[in-house]
Amino acid sequence: MILVLKPGVAPEQKNELIRHIESMGLQVHVSVGEETTIVGLVGDTTKINSYTFSSYDFVSNVLRVTEPFKQANRMFKPEDTVIDVCGRKIGHGYFIIIAGPCSVESEEQIVGIARELKKAGASFLRGGAYKPRTSPYSFQGLGLEGLDFLTIARQETGLPIVSEIMSTDVLDRFIEDVDIIQVGARNMQNFVLLKELGRTKKPILLKRGISATLEEWLMSAEYILSEGNENVILCERGIRTFETYTRNTLDLSAVPAVKKLSHLPIIVDPSHGTGRAWMVGPMSKAALVSGADGLVIEVHNNPKCALSDGEQSITPAQYSAMLPKLKIYAELEERKLEV
16 A cells, blocks of 8 residues: 655654554555655555545545555655666666676686776676576586685776675675675575565665566565665566577566566666577667666676586677667667766
């Protein structure tokens, strides 16, 4: 349930309303816009009569939220969320590019790629220190040593880093060293992990699960938001369908759909979404035009020898070559490229 307040409500009136709501055992989420203030009621509102709040003369409307996600719902917050990470803005009117290898393989490798990306233009450096793999015999990442190499790359280039967390055991280290903590597709419904991340203030990049519906995805975001962390970025990375030509089916229809349902920023990963390096460029442009707030692109200095996902990685030279067109598309869509 949300309450739409009339313009010019006095602070003491609003506080009286909040106290009334909290006395009913509900939590309150207040969103102040340029013209409208929205008061969201979080909890079981099924037995609450809407007339309870419409009797306040400064409440202009009482609406019931039918979707199970509340704080992620655009009805709770009509204006787009914009998240500032190290001076780079993610959300409405901006466009970011997170680039780097699937896995951190060595200090030389990640620092070298970081320098190339910095020169070409990138918003963030990505790299997997921990790698959830389908096979237990595949390369699983360097672990904390990989984080050490990422921090060295950040020191060398100034690029903020993005890396995937798999367990709460290393949460303190990620909070200390990582600028955006990524939750991978396989952990989208790891609710224990999501709750712990919700108790931090770190920006969280939440990837869509391999077979997740939009509602399930937004409910996972709700777990983080409900614990107090509003810095959630969604990432469409392809879903599993009957098609086998591509690694996944990149669902770009999710971008405008999420924009309608939620205020959270959403970015797109065309590398995992297609599994084919030559498709990254076309799908990157399509993602931008569909309304995405950014991209995640896998870039490797030698894809043929990559320890993971080489077939979907582009080279730094290929990355540099695709940027000019992306900049043109960003200008046409009136987006500021944050690089």
